[in-house]
Amino acid sequence: MSPLRSWFSIPRGSHFSLANIPFGVISTASSKAPRVAVAIGDHALDLEIFAANNGFSALSTIQPHQAVFSQPTLNAFAALGRPVHSVVRKYIQSVFAENTPYPEVLKTNSSLQKQALFPLSQVQTHLPFKIGDYTDFYAGLNHAYNVGVLFRGPTNALQPNYKHLPVGYHGRASSVVVSGTPIRRPNGQILENPTAEKKVPTFSACRKLDIELELGAFICKANRMGEPVPISEAEESLFGVVLMNDWSARDIQAWEYVPLGPFNAKNFGTTISPWIVLADALGPFKTKGLENDSEILPYLKEKDDKSFYDIRLQVDLKTASGNLTTISKTSSRNLLWSFPQMLTHHSITGCPMQVGDLLGSGTISGLEPSERGSLLEQNENGKTSIKLSCGEERKFLENGDEICITGVCGSDEENLVGFGDCTGKIEPALTFLR
Amino acid sequence: MSPLRSWFSIPRGSHFSLANIPFGVISTASSKAPRVAVAIGDHALDLEIFAANNGFSALSTIQPHQAVFSQPTLNAFAALGRPVHSVVRKYIQSVFAENTPYPEVLKTNSSLQKQALFPLSQVQTHLPFKIGDYTDFYAGLNHAYNVGVLFRGPTNALQPNYKHLPVGYHGRASSVVVSGTPIRRPNGQILENPTAEKKVPTFSACRKLDIELELGAFICKANRMGEPVPISEAEESLFGVVLMNDWSARDIQAWEYVPLGPFNAKNFGTTISPWIVLADALGPFKTKGLENDSEILPYLKEKDDKSFYDIRLQVDLKTASGNLTTISKTSSRNLLWSFPQMLTHHSITGCPMQVGDLLGSGTISGLEPSERGSLLEQNENGKTSIKLSCGEERKFLENGDEICITGVCGSDEENLVGFGDCTGKIEPALTFLR
Missing domain, CATH: 3.90.850.10 (Fumarylacetoacetase-like, C-terminal domain)
Known part of the structure; x- marks a missing residue:
C-alpha cells in the first residue's frame, strides 16, 4: 500500500491517519446536539457542518442522504450499506489528500476548516449506535x-x-x-x-x-x-x-x-x-x-x-x-x-x-x-x-x-x-x- | 369488588371486561399507521381518534400528553408513569360505565362510537412496545x-x-x-x-x-x-x-x-x-x-x-x-x-x-x-x-x-x-x- 499523504497536519503515529477515517458521534461546547463525525489526526471533522456547507458537493451518491449526518447515532448512516460507507470514506480521504482533486471543498476553504474541524480534545464523544441487541x-x-x-x-x-x-x-x-x-x-x-x-x-x-x-x-x-x-x-x-x-x-x-x-x-x-x-x-x-x-x-x-x-x-x-x-x-x-x-x-x-x-x-x-x-x-x-x-x-x-x-x-x-x-x-x- | 356494568355491549365471559381495559397497538384497514388502543369486550377503542375528538376532555391530566396515543408503540405512554396509567384506565372505565358522569363523551356520541370503536376481528394488533432489552x-x-x-x-x-x-x-x-x-x-x-x-x-x-x-x-x-x-x-x-x-x-x-x-x-x-x-x-x-x-x-x-x-x-x-x-x-x-x-x-x-x-x-x-x-x-x-x-x-x-x-x-x-x-x-x- 503506497502511503497516503495529506495537506492537513496529521501527527506522525496518529491512530487516525488518512488510511483510517473512522466514524463516531460527537458534540461540542458550542453545539450540544450529538451528530456524526470522522476522526482525522488529532481532529474530528463534523460531518453535519461539512454536509451543510457543500462538503459533499462532489459526491452525488450521498447527497439525497445527507440528513444521516445530523442524527445522534450512526444507525441511519450504517443502514445505507457498505458500498455507501466505502464511497464516503474514499471521498473524505480524497478531500484530505495532498493532491486533492477537490481543493475548494476544504483545503483552500479556511472558513469551513474553522467551522467543521475540532481538536479531539474539545469534542465529547457519544455512544455511536443505538444498540438493539x-x-x-x-x-x-x-x-x-x-x-x-x-x-x-x-x-x-x-x-x-x-x-x-x-x-x-x-x-x-x-x-x-x-x-x-x-x-x-x-x-x-x-x-x-x-x-x-x-x-x-x-x-x-x-x-x-x-x-x-x-x-x-x-x-x-x-x-x-x-x-x-x-x-x-x-x-x-x-x-x-x-x-x-x-x-x-x-x-x-x-x-x-x-x-x-x-x-x-x-x-x-x-x-x-x-x-x-x-x-x-x-x-x-x-x-x-x-x-x-x-x-x-x-x-x-x-x-x-x-x-x-x-x-x-x-x-x-x-x-x-x-x-x-x-x-x-x-x-x-x-x-x-x-x-x-x-x-x-x-x-x-x-x-x-x-x-x-x-x-x-x-x-x-x-x-x-x-x-x-x-x-x-x-x-x-x-x-x-x-x-x-x-x-x-x-x-x-x-x-x-x-x-x-x-x-x-x-x-x-x-x-x-x-x-x-x-x-x-x-x-x-x-x-x-x- | 362490586361488578362494573357498562352501557356498551360487552359479551358475557369476555376477557376484556370493564374491570380490565388492557392497552395495545393497532392498525385498521382504513388507517395503516399503528397507534394506541384499549380492548373492551370484542372491540378496540382507538385512543388516537378518541383523543383527537375530545374524548379526554374531562381528564386534564392527560391533555398535554395526548400525542402518546398516536405513537406506534406504548413506550411514550408507559413512560408517563403508573399514576397516569391509573388515571387514564379509571377514566376510560368511567366513560364506559352504565351511569357514566360523561355521557356526552361516548355514550350519547354515536358519531365517535362509529369512528373510534372497531370490532377486534377487524383490527391488526402489533408488537406493543419497542423492546430495548x-x-x-x-x-x-x-x-x-x-x-x-x-x-x-x-x-x-x-x-x-x-x-x-x-x-x-x-x-x-x-x-x-x-x-x-x-x-x-x-x-x-x-x-x-x-x-x-x-x-x-x-x-x-x-x-x-x-x-x-x-x-x-x-x-x-x-x-x-x-x-x-x-x-x-x-x-x-x-x-x-x-x-x-x-x-x-x-x-x-x-x-x-x-x-x-x-x-x-x-x-x-x-x-x-x-x-x-x-x-x-x-x-x-x-x-x-x-x-x-x-x-x-x-x-x-x-x-x-x-x-x-x-x-x-x-x-x-x-x-x-x-x-x-x-x-x-x-x-x-x-x-x-x-x-x-x-x-x-x-x-x-x-x-x-x-x-x-x-x-x-x-x-x-x-x-x-x-x-x-x-x-x-x-x-x-x-x-x-x-x-x-x-x-x-x-x-x-x-x-x-x-x-x-x-x-x-x-x-x-x-x-x-x-x-x-x-x-x-x-x-x-x-x-x-x-
Whole structure:
C-alpha cells in the first residue's frame, strides 16, 4: 500500500491517519446536539457542518442522504450499506489528500476548516449506535482454554461444542457505554466459601472485578426473521469494529451462572471505543485466525479464511495515584471464529439481526502469560498477583483504577489504522445496600 | 369488588371486561399507521381518534400528553408513569360505565362510537412496545425442578443458587413478536448421539421444538446506570403483564448451552399476547407465590409477599387438521420469585432498565403432570407422548401445529380480566441450508 499523504497536519503515529477515517458521534461546547463525525489526526471533522456547507458537493451518491449526518447515532448512516460507507470514506480521504482533486471543498476553504474541524480534545464523544441487541461470543480460544483449565482442569478445559460452533450468549445492550464513562463497582450475591457443604450467599460489593479485552463489530444490514444470513453474505452486514472491555464480576458470576450463563456478572457495564473503524479500513490487515482442528459444518465455512484482523492490542492499568503499567499485549488474530462466522451462526435459526446490533468477540488472549486479556487468567483465579511498575500488586481491580485498551494496525507510522482509547475508571460500590 | 356494568355491549365471559381495559397497538384497514388502543369486550377503542375528538376532555391530566396515543408503540405512554396509567384506565372505565358522569363523551356520541370503536376481528394488533432489552428468568420452581430431575436427577435437580436469587439470562429482543406471527422451525447444530465418545454435531432442522408457558412484564420507569431499583420501588416500574410463549429448540439447546447458557435455542421467536393488562387491573388478583424455604437476602425481601398473580393459564394445541387439545392448565402463582424481585435483582448491580424492557417469568408449571408448561416436562424429554383428542400423539411440535395460550383472572363472568390469545403456528424449516 503506497502511503497516503495529506495537506492537513496529521501527527506522525496518529491512530487516525488518512488510511483510517473512522466514524463516531460527537458534540461540542458550542453545539450540544450529538451528530456524526470522522476522526482525522488529532481532529474530528463534523460531518453535519461539512454536509451543510457543500462538503459533499462532489459526491452525488450521498447527497439525497445527507440528513444521516445530523442524527445522534450512526444507525441511519450504517443502514445505507457498505458500498455507501466505502464511497464516503474514499471521498473524505480524497478531500484530505495532498493532491486533492477537490481543493475548494476544504483545503483552500479556511472558513469551513474553522467551522467543521475540532481538536479531539474539545469534542465529547457519544455512544455511536443505538444498540438493539448485544451478543457476546467466546471465540478467544486461548482465553476459553485458560479459563476452562482453572475451573475444570486441562482435560475438560474446552467443552465438546467449542470447536464446532461460535459459543455465545445474549448480553445486556442498555449498559454498553462509550469510552470514558465511569464504571461503578457492582454489588451482588457472592459465595464466600464455595467449598462449604451448605451454600449460603453473602451480599457484597464485587471483590473480583475484572476486564475482558475484546473486539466488537456493529451490524449494518438487517435480515428478516426466519431468513438466515449466509456466510457468503455476512461480510456485507458488518459495518466496522471497535475495541471493547466487557467488565466482569467474577465472584458474582461464579455463584449465579449455573445453569443459564452469566447475567448480573456482566450487565453493569461494557465499554466500547468511540470511533468505529470501518471494515474497509481494516481490509489491508486481514489475516487468518487460529487454526481449527475440527471439521466444521458447511454453513460456517468461509471461502476465504482470512477474515480475522491483525490488530496489535494493549491493555494499560493506571492506578488512582497515576502510575501506569501495561498489563497485556496481544493480537486480535487470537480468535477461533471470525465475525462473519459469528453472524451466520447467530442467524442460522432465523434470528433477525438489526442495524446497530453489536457482536463481541469474546476475550482475546495470546498463548503467553503477558498476552492474557483478563485478570482472571493473569492471576490464575486469585492465586497470583500482577506486579505494577509502582511496586503495588493487583489480583483484581481496585477503586480508582483506570483501564485503557488501545489497538492499532500497520507499521508505517504515517498510515496507522487505530481505534483511539477504550477507557473506564472504577468508582466505589454503593454502600447503603444490603 | 362490586361488578362494573357498562352501557356498551360487552359479551358475557369476555376477557376484556370493564374491570380490565388492557392497552395495545393497532392498525385498521382504513388507517395503516399503528397507534394506541384499549380492548373492551370484542372491540378496540382507538385512543388516537378518541383523543383527537375530545374524548379526554374531562381528564386534564392527560391533555398535554395526548400525542402518546398516536405513537406506534406504548413506550411514550408507559413512560408517563403508573399514576397516569391509573388515571387514564379509571377514566376510560368511567366513560364506559352504565351511569357514566360523561355521557356526552361516548355514550350519547354515536358519531365517535362509529369512528373510534372497531370490532377486534377487524383490527391488526402489533408488537406493543419497542423492546430495548428482554430478560428471561427461571422463576417457575416446579419447571426448574422437573427439568433438573430430567438432566441431573432428583438430588441435584435445583442448583444451590436457585432459592437465593432469581436465576435469569439475557434474551433476544429482536425476535419477540406479537401473537399470530408464524414461527419458522429453526435449523442448527444438534448432537444425534449424545452418548458417543466423539461428539460430532449434525446440521438439522430442530426435532425437539418446544413451548414455554410464561408471563412477561413490561418496564415503565428507567433507572440510571449505577443506581439499583430498591424492592420498595420496584412495583412502580412495572407497567403491566402479557402472556408469553418462549419457543425453545431443545436439541439445539442441549448441544450449545455449555458453558454460557441458551443462545440459538431461544433466539428464533418469542410470542407475546397483544393486549397488556395493566398492573392496576391485576391488583385484585394478587396472591402469594410458592413458598421459599431458604432465607433470602434483605434486598430481595418484599414488604408484602402478595406480589404474584393468580391467573388461570391454559395451553391449547391445534393440529394442522384443526383438532384442538388442551395440553396444560395451571396458575401463574407457581413462581418462586415475583416480578418486583426479578427487577430488583436485575438492577442490583446498577444495570440500567429502560422503558419497554421485557422481563419473562420463566416457564410456569404446577405440580401435576397436567399442569406442566413445556412439552419437555410433559414427555419427560421424549420418553412419553402427549395424546391428542384426535388420536394423534406428540412428543414435540410438528409443522402446522398451532399453540394458543390463554389466561384469565376472576370468577364473575361479567368482570373477567384476561389477556386474549397468545398464538403461534409452526412453519416448516428452510430446507436449502446445510
